[in-house]
Amino acid sequence: MRIITISREFASGGRELGKRLADALGFKYYDSEIINEIVRHTDFDAGFIDKVSDGEVSFNFHFGRSFGFSVNQPAIDVLAAQHKVISELADKKDCVIVGRMSDIILDKKLPLKIFVYSDRDHKIARCRERGELHPEASDRQIIRKCRQIDSFRRRTHDTFAPYRWGDRRGYNLCVNTAGVDIKKLIPGLKEYALAFFDSQKQ
């Protein structure tokens, strides 16, 4: 199977890039399907699963000033189910998977690992365009939100991966979407992906 994993900074357009690339290649695009599958495998609700899956939930609790900590078992259970679901989906069809630690989970299957990022101004513009945050939020508030979500992703990633989140060495290609039209980049990325998989065969 040919697998593309997309890791991304919040508001960099990684999801749009992943979806468009999957469409161009005729690959399956997995996103909410993963959450739905985890719901089927566990007793947790989709909201909790989504939070764990995106790194918003920590995997251990520290006790006050002591050095002891206890593991967050429900979060670990969700991660285990996510591992299973993603591994199984990736064995079925050529696919693009955005986030959800797919780069780590599928590393052994030699996916094309893409990291998508952008700069401050373009992230703010993208957030305003999508209208996800409060329309009266200041630039500073928007960028603080972006950083917070990235820090969740980084924490979860770095807990499990042998390389740091966003460090080029962990990826095959890092794409800066600042100031470019993502739609236009797709034909080149499609060619690139096909050449990558072609190289791997040898």
Add this chain to the structure above:
Amino acid sequence: MRIITISREFASGGRELGKRLADALGFKYYDSEIINEIVRHTDFDAGFIDKVSDGEVSFNFHFGRSFGFSVNQPAIDVLAAQHKVISELADKKDCVIVGRMSDIILDKKLPLKIFVYSDRDHKIARCRERGELHPEASDRQIIRKCRQIDSFRRRTHDTFAPYRWGDRRGYNLCVNTAGVDIKKLIPGLKEYALAFFDSQKQ
């Protein structure tokens, strides 16, 4: 003018990628021409210029245990000439320039800035293939040499650039050549570059 700058880790294949990409796009490829032009603008010989240009020469001398230092004026002169030569060449024709701080020098002209990198094993293989180092050099010796050259490049770069050498945020695209056939990546990169320049126009 459309400009592509290639920054690269030693033995990552950045030069090959740059040359092939220039050929595919029909862009000029500047490499030794730059040294020759600097020779024409200064009184230094090509060997010294090449060393400064590639970061092997430091720009200041520290005096023993004191905190004083003095500037290495010949190296600064070479850099100034390099700045002039690269700026002028980039104004003449669409081009690809590998290294020589072209990403910093041409930043205001909005080039497509590519960083090319690879992993340990593929760098060693590339060094052996090219036969540049002693044929009996051990893997450790080869990789130590690669790191040393990269550290020169990093030092020169970080002295003058607002971003760290190899940090994805300073580049538009970071390409990992480990395990892929550079020749095959070119059509995709060519498409990508054309889409990038097309986006910039708007």
